[in-house]
Amino acid sequence: MAGGWRYLLLLAAGCVLAAALPLLPGWWGISLLVLLVAGAMAWRRTRLLAAFLLGMLWFLAHAQWQLDQQWPEERAGEVLAVSGTVTGLVEQREQGIRFEFRPDRGQTDGDVPSRVQVNWFRPSLHVEPGSRWRFELRLNPADGRDNPAGFDFHRYLLSRRIGATATVRDESEILEDGGRGQVSRLRQRLATVLQAETTRLDAAALKRALGLADRSAMAPELSELLRHTGTAHLLAISGLHVGMVAAIGALVSAVLLAPLVLVQRRFDRRRLALAGGLVAATAYAMLAGFTLPTQRALVMLAVVALAFFLRRATAPAHALLLALVAVLLFDPLAPLATGFWLSFAAVAVLIWAFAWRPADDESRGQWLSGLLRAQLVIAVGLLPLNVGVFQQLVPAAFFANLVAIPLVGLWILPALLLEMTGIALNFSTTLVSSAGEQGLVLLLGLLTWIDGFDFSHAPVAGGSWKVVLPAAAGALWLLAPRGWPARWLGVPLMIPLLLTRPDALGEGELELWLLDAGDGLAAVVRSNAEVLLYDTGPGDGQGGDMIGRELDGLLARLDVPSIDRLVVSHAHRGHAGGLGSVAHRLPADRIYSSIDGVGQRCKTGMQWTAGGYRFRFLHPSAGLPDLGANSSCVLHVEGPGGALLLTGGIDASVESRLVQQFGGPPADVLVLAAGGHRRASDNEFLQAVSPRFALASVRHHDRFGRPHPETISSVDAVGARLVSTGQCGALQVRIREGRPAQVRSMATLQRRFWKPRGDCP
Numbered sequence: 001m002a003g004g005w006r007y008l009l010l011l012a013a014g015c016v017l018a019a020a021l022p023l024l025p026g027w028w029g030i031s032l033l034v035l036l037v038a039g040a041m042a043w044r045r046t047r048l049l050a051a052f053l054l055g056m057l058w059f060l061a062h063a064q065w066q067l068d069q070q071w072p073e074e075r076a077g078e079v080l081a082v083s084g085t086v087t088g089l090v091e092q093r094e095q096g097i098r099f100e101f102r103p104d105r106g107q108t109d110g111d112v113p114s115r116v117q118v119n120w121f122r123p124s125l126h127v128e129p130g131s132r133w134r135f136e137l138r139l140n141p142a143d144g145r146d147n148p149a150g151f152d153f154h155r156y157l158l159s160r161r162i163g164a165t166a167t168v169r170d171e172s173e174i175l176e177d178g179g180r181g182q183v184s185r186l187r188q189r190l191a192t193v194l195q196a197e198t199t200r201l202d203a204a205a206l207k208r209a210l211g212l213a214d215r216s217a218m219a220p221e222l223s224e225l226l227r228h229t230g231t232a233h234l235l236a237i238s239g240l241h242v243g244m245v246a247a248i249g250a251l252v253s254a255v256l257l258a259p260l261v262l263v264q265r266r267f268d269r270r271r272l273a274l275a276g277g278l279v280a281a282t283a284y285a286m287l288a289g290f291t292l293p294t295q296r297a298l299v300m301l302a303v304v305a306l307a308f309f310l311r312r313a314t315a316p317a318h319a320l321l322l323a324l325v326a327v328l329l330f331d332p333l334a335p336l337a338t339g340f341w342l343s344f345a346a347v348a349v350l351i352w353a354f355a356w357r358p359a360d361d362e363s364r365g366q367w368l369s370g371l372l373r374a375q376l377v378i379a380v381g382l383l384p385l386n387v388g389v390f391q392q393l394v395p396a397a398f399f400a401n402l403v404a405i406p407l408v409g410l411w412i413l414p415a416l417l418l419e420m421t422g423i424a425l426n427f428s429t430t431l432v433s434s435a436g437e438q439g440l441v442l443l444l445g446l447l448t449w450i451d452g453f454d455f456s457h458a459p460v461a462g463g464s465w466k467v468v469l470p471a472a473a474g475a476l477w478l479l480a481p482r483g484w485p486a487r488w489l490g491v492p493l494m495i496p497l498l499l500t501r502p503d504a505l506g507e508g509e510l511e512l513w514l515l516d517a518g519d520g521l522a523a524v525v526r527s528n529a530e531v532l533l534y535d536t537g538p539g540d541g542q543g544g545d546m547i548g549r550e551l552d553g554l555l556a557r558l559d560v561p562s563i564d565r566l567v568v569s570h571a572h573r574g575h576a577g578g579l580g581s582v583a584h585r586l587p588a589d590r591i592y593s594s595i596d597g598v599g600q601r602c603k604t605g606m607q608w609t610a611g612g613y614r615f616r617f618l619h620p621s622a623g624l625p626d627l628g629a630n631s632s633c634v635l636h637v638e639g640p641g642g643a644l645l646l647t648g649g650i651d652a653s654v655e656s657r658l659v660q661q662f663g664g665p666p667a668d669v670l671v672l673a674a675g676g677h678r679r680a681s682d683n684e685f686l687q688a689v690s691p692r693f694a695l696a697s698v699r700h701h702d703r704f705g706r707p708h709p710e711t712i713s714s715v716d717a718v719g720a721r722l723v724s725t726g727q728c729g730a731l732q733v734r735i736r737e738g739r740p741a742q743v744r745s746m747a748t749l750q751r752r753f754w755k756p757r758g759d760c761p
Helices: 003-018 026-041 044-069 153-159 182-196 201-212 220-228 239-256 258-263 269-287 292-309 316-330 338-354 366-381 383-389 396-424 430-451 465-478 487-499 547-558 579-585 652-662 683-689 709-717
Strands: 078-092 096-103 116-121 132-141 164-174 510-514 523-526 531-534 565-568 591-593 607-610 613-619 634-639 642-646 669-671 693-696 721-724 731-735 742-745
Touching: 003 044, 003 316, 026 044, 044 153, 044 316, 078 182, 116 132, 182 201, 182 269, 182 396, 201 220, 201 396, 201 430, 220 430, 239 269, 239 292, 239 396, 269 292, 292 316, 292 338, 316 338, 338 366, 338 383, 338 465, 366 383, 366 396, 366 465, 383 465, 383 487, 396 430, 465 487, 510 547, 510 642, 523 547, 523 642, 531 547, 547 579, 565 579, 613 652, 634 652, 642 731, 652 683, 683 709, 693 731, 709 721, 721 742
Parallel strands: 116 164, 531 565, 565 591, 642 669, 669 693, 693 721
Antiparallel strands: 078 096, 078 132, 096 116, 132 164, 510 523, 510 731, 523 531, 607 613, 613 634, 634 642, 731 742
16 A cells, blocks of 8 residues: 555544544543654654554544543432523434434533433423533433443433433523524424334334334334344444445436537536435535544545546545545544444455455346355454454344345335435325335345244354454455465464353353343342343333343343243332343243232242352242232352342332341342331341442432432441442342352453443442
């Protein structure tokens, strides 16, 4: 690569690699980096290093500035009156709406971040994009749940430069409309009409996702179907969509602007067509919200157009590199978004595999062979990313995409574009709407059929960078052009990634994962013989929950196929909300609960043994009436390494009974009842249990102030260490024979600069 391209490559590499740092150096470190860049640029031999350091500096400075703009922890829960503008689409939630809000500059009520994500439960007024409001907002720092196989919502907020989350209080007032947000309003109108004119809800959701990059209407089951079949990438409005719009725009421009060639000889018909296609693609990218894939596709299209205008050839790799640098200059935090990696990695793999190969002779089956080869290249090239980062293996993706890509590109997408154009121009779109819906119904039927096979999708344990990076190098080596030496050497480099397995539990070992479940509880208890799930976390009980999205990933990380037993302590939505996603996995005799009609009733004295540990219910007693949270299934697990106690939602009255009947019972690890509420965990109970660790499953910035100060004082009084999921993320407990119980948290297991947790184990 010639001189200038090397500088661009190193600049981009520095920016991308800086995103992987576990901690930021702070402004003093960034200032030192500025001096290093200046010194390296002064010497010709070190200018390549200067380009790399400049890329790191570009990312680190923006990341530090964004973290400094976030709502401070000490002001969590503060209520302010804030005026500003609604931006982007308004997402319809189960019983409310969610939208991004840009506060006006110079707010007198406090230094509010420039972007806030607002939730409004049961809104009393209609909210449109671009409208101006004055809200009374309860503000909290931008964060999210932190689980070993879960979606990192905090990283998502940071990548979108959202500095706070907020909920609307009672008072709200719409202000005079300034006329902004016309594009967002058009997007909202298109989304509303597409939803209204499509019969099937899943087809309507896909239309909104394909046409407007709006996934808010997609049900969790639909998202899972696309993920399990490896077709979720079709929802990313990328080169296929932008290229098709550009082609249509070029064709229309060539026809309508042809007379200009006769009037002015300086005009060239091809250039006019290319300019029209670029304008059409830019307009479409605006409707799609300028997502990362559209940015990449648009910049690459612009590079090709510019090269054509200047009569210069541009290599595909150079066009991709220019697109990468342009995206990073415009948005240095883009590497924090998952779409960034998928978008650029897929195109890079295709360019690497095909750009250097001579074109095959024209033949009738060339398009089919090209599609087959492209799918094979993407499957191999993205395998390290899918397995190592996204922790999934999707063999069905090869077969699903062979049909899905032509179906979307040749049928569904053209019909959708025509429908959106008709809606924007107030034309009738009944025929094209029906045609697009039929194509989507056919696509969904195909994907559902493929997903029915056992081989379609498998969650895997993933791996560390020590196996992911060699596997990525092996994939590129294997896909190199003909003549590349010993391409088969790529295979052994990729094998360790597929064979990576987590450390298995030995005899006499017990592991507890207390998930970061927010306002609820979900705990996975594992011995070397079986896996038990205690409570299912928050949700609606019908499948809209956390555990359904994250359990499979966690089990894959633990290298276990499924759970063997389920305990639902009581009927509170925070404890039984995920029941609908889990209950069907087990026979009724392996489910224990205090809820009528759910498995078998847990009763004092019921017990079983697994992996050398005794699992025993201490409460409720047979014959007790339904006492709500005080009927919780209290589970005591005891074995050669120690003991742990899970208490559900009981209060001090039940704890007193446990002390009288079981002497506590003693336990090395105690999961506090109700997240550490003051109704429970009194001094007598804690002294009898005498835990080494007291764990609280509670939301960060809990609205009830849990763990309660009285509970914290009681825990300190018995010499136990209190650790909460809200402060440290999901907690991992290891109990081993001959060793004290050990607790680790996601704050230290997966260090990231955007989630400093303070004093976490």
